[in-house]
Amino acid sequence: MAELFDGRLLYGAALYPEVWDKNIVASDAALMAKLGMNVARMGEFIWSALEPDEGRIDLSILHDALNILDDHGIATILCTPTVTPPIWLTHGHQGRLHHTADGTALGHGSRQHVCTNGAYFRERAAIITGALAREFGQDRRVISWQLDNEFKSHVGGCHCPSCRDLWGQWLEAKYQDIAQLNEQWSTAVWSETYQSFDQIPLPAPTPFLHNTALMTAFNDFSQVKINEFAAEQSRIIRAHSELPITHNSGFGFDLDNQGLYSNLDYSSFDTYPAAPNYPAFLMNLDYFPHFGASGKTILMETSTSHGGSIANYGSPHPAGFVEAEIFANFAAGSKGFLFWPFRQHCGGSEQPHGAVVSPWGAPTIGFSSAARGGELLAQLETILTGGETLPPRVAITYSDRAKTALSVEPGGKLDYRGVLSGIHRRFVEAGIGRALIPEGASLDAYDVLLTPYAHHLDPEFLERVSDWVRAGGTWLVGPGTADRDAHHRWHSDAALGALESIAGVRGVLAFPATGSGTSAEFLGWQGGLDGMSTFMECTTARPLGMVRSGPAAGLAFVTENQGTPETGDGRVILVGSLPDGFEDPLLVDLLIGYATTPSKTWPARTEARELGAGGGVVEYLRRKKGRLQRWLVNMSDTTAELELPFPTTELLSNTNMNAGKYRLEPYTYIIAEERNA
Structure with a gap:
């Protein structure tokens, strides 16, 4: 496949020609171009406008919109409209609707109300997708395809x-x-x-x-089936088009992203975090580049100011936050940034949602951010061209399989996305670069891997991680990891199954430590332990954290194995329990620091390290023409301090910065390229 989008960086928004007449579409396209936008996404909800009656397909509305956009130099990402089937597909056919676990059939009037496994839906979806692919598959005005929209964002498995x-x-x-x-x-x-x-x-x-x-099996079934639908749509498109295909996913959707993107060319994501929760925005940038054939991602949807619906209003972003998002997005290596929507809807359930312009065409409170975003990208593009984002030293396993397992057995309190978000936030706040990677991702670029709360470790994954450890990697594994088999059952041969060999331990006790009087210590930390826990005896490992009281007194809850045939040049740090998940900041920081700090014994294998500024400062390392660039952005609402270890040139202002301490105001950013002293 040729370079994604012919090397262009995308900036744009979603348009709805089925909602607005051609004069308004033309006005919006002209304004998009003026704002520096070069792409529009459209078509994900347009099915009833294309096929108002069954079998009567008219694509002229798309041709008109494409012509208008092309006249203003704006390319299009064209979507298949299968997320919103027309009324004729379901009216009088309750069996075609999505059914919830209690047997309720979800009706027309929203989206994702059809069972995507139904034979008739698949037939009609194939027909409309085929019509689009034949008509626009070779159209120069179209640069990419998006399948459907946000698979499983509102529904889980169907019970029809x-x-x-x-x-x-x-x-x-x-x-x-x-x-x-x-x-x-x-x-x-x-x-x-x-x-x-x-x-x-x-x-x-x-x-x-x-x-x-x-x-567990039903979750697998549901995820396999939606991925089959995505693969079917991809095959139809590829019969008529060589353009790259994506789907806009998100952390909150009930999906197997690794399986989904195995058939797609690049990933894309939708995200709407409030400004105080900026690490949630960064999670997407750390995760989605690890999917798709090209290893590239774009932000397909976010707000200019606030999200929201008629049920819940969003809070507007503070001034400068969106520009900080744009800076971080492209610094991380993303190839695009799109708002949803360009023109605020005048009807429907998302009327209160922020946009670039209002329903009456006036600038919204987010308009200035969109304008400054276009100006910023014009500055960044020259600096980005010919450079590359360097991988961080640390990776965190984020597994949809593990997410399923914790949904099956939450133990009354644990939510996988929430727990992993908390761990990720600790790295962000410490200023440590991190990648969130699926189980199938390569480990070659990383020094350290964390794998928490993965009840089942696939044998192939365990084998690859073991090879990586023997080559010098540090694996911080647990808690809540490897204690169940593929069917979510306890192991019958060892408490932690095959993990015990490479970890150098024997699991002795497994029980919920909450309220059991279990107290422990680790590297100066002392406190009580919580949650389903595994306590160990060491075989070849050494204990790092010991239980001092309670049913597991005398057993280890943190161990380290190194210098054995199983670990080779690396080490395995096994965590069997923690206080209230990863919520105790001291213990978590001790664990993270112990695992990630390079030392004489465990040197960093990567050549460059982040400054570790923390305090809201997010850093991406890039390299261009042999020079290291530090892309630094303060994502928080407070002034932060950082220290540059070498003389640099600040590329946005073309000014020299000597080694020393600097202040970075809220939502501001710099690009510091190292230079000779």
């Missing part, structure tokens, strides 16, 4: 009659023999044993709780 049949068929294909399923699911517990695959229920309401294996 079609899915009930597909569920049994999928299980039979996966397990082949019902006896094998019964054994692997431990269905002898509570007399759940099945005689045939068509007897296995969907996880509908029961008097108590479902088998963990059934819930």
Whole structure:
């Protein structure tokens, strides 16, 4: 595939020609160009305008919009409109609707109300997608395709009659023999044993709780099926077009992103964090570049000022925050930044949502940020061209499989996204660069890997991490990791299964430490432990954290294994328990510091390190023509201090900065390129 977007950086917004007449679209396109925008996204909700009656397809509205945009030098990302099927597809056909676990059929009037596994929906979706691909697959005005919109952002697995049949068929294909399923699911517990695959229920309401294996498998089934739909749409498009294909995902959606993007060319994401929660914005930049054939990502949707709907109003961003987002976005290596929407909707459920212009065409409170964003990108593009973003030293495993497992067994308090967000925030606040990577990502660029709260470690993943450790990597693994098998059952041979060998431990006790009187110490920290915990005896490892009181007194809760055939040149730090997840800042900082600080024994393998300024200062390291660049942005609302270790040239102002301490005001940024003293 050629370079993504022919090397262009994208800046733009979503347009809706099905909502506004051609004169307004033309006015908006002219204003977009004036603001420095070069791309529009459209079509994700347009199905009823393209096919108002079944079988009567008219694409002229898209041609008109493409012509208008092209006249103003604006390219288009064209979407398949399958997230909002027309009324004729579902009216009088309740079986085609998405059904919730309690059997409720979700009706027309919103989006994602159709079962995407239904045969008739798939047929009509293929027809409209094929029509678009044939018409616009070779159109120079179109630069990319987006499939659907935000898969599974509102719904999880479907419980309709079609899915009930597909569920049994999928299980039979996966397990082949019902006896094998019964054994692997431990269905002898509570007399759940099945005689045939068509007897296995969907996880509908029961008097108590479902088998963990059934819930895990149903999540897998739902994710596999939506990815099958995405792959089907991709095949249809690729029969007529060589343009890159993406889907706009997000952390809150019920997806297997690794499987989804295995068939796509680049990733894209939607994010709407409030300014105080700026680490949530950065999480996307740390995560989504690790998907798609090109290894590139773009921000497909965010707000100029505030999100919101008729149910909940958003709070406007402080002045300068959006520009700081734009700076961070491109510093991190993203290839695009798009707002949603350009013109605020005059109807529907998202009327209060921020935009570039109001329904009556006047500038909104976000207009000035959009204008300054275009000016900023014009400055950045020259500096970005020919450079590259350097990977950080530290990676954190973010696994959709682990997310499923923690949703199956939250233990009353744990939410995977929330816990991982908290861990990520600790790195951001410490000024440590970090990548969030899926299980299938390469580890070659990293010195340190954290893998917390992953109940099951896939054998292939464990083997790759073990090889990486032996080559010199540091693996901080746990808590809540490797204590279950692929079907979410305890191991029957060892508390932590195959992990115990490379960790050099033997798991002795596993129980919820909350309220048990379990207290412990680690590198000067002392306190109580919480949550489902594993306590160990060391075989080849050495104890770093010991339990001093409670049922596990005398056992270790943090260990380090090194200098063994299993660890080679690396080390494994195993954490069996923590106080209230990762919420104790002292203990977390001690663990992170111990694992990530280079030393004589464990030198950093990467050549450049962040300044570690913290205090809201986010840093991305880039290199261009052999020179190291530090892209620094203060994402917080307070003034921060940083210290430059070498003389630099600030590239935006073309001024020299000597080594020393500097202040960075809220939402401001600099690009410090090192120069000779």
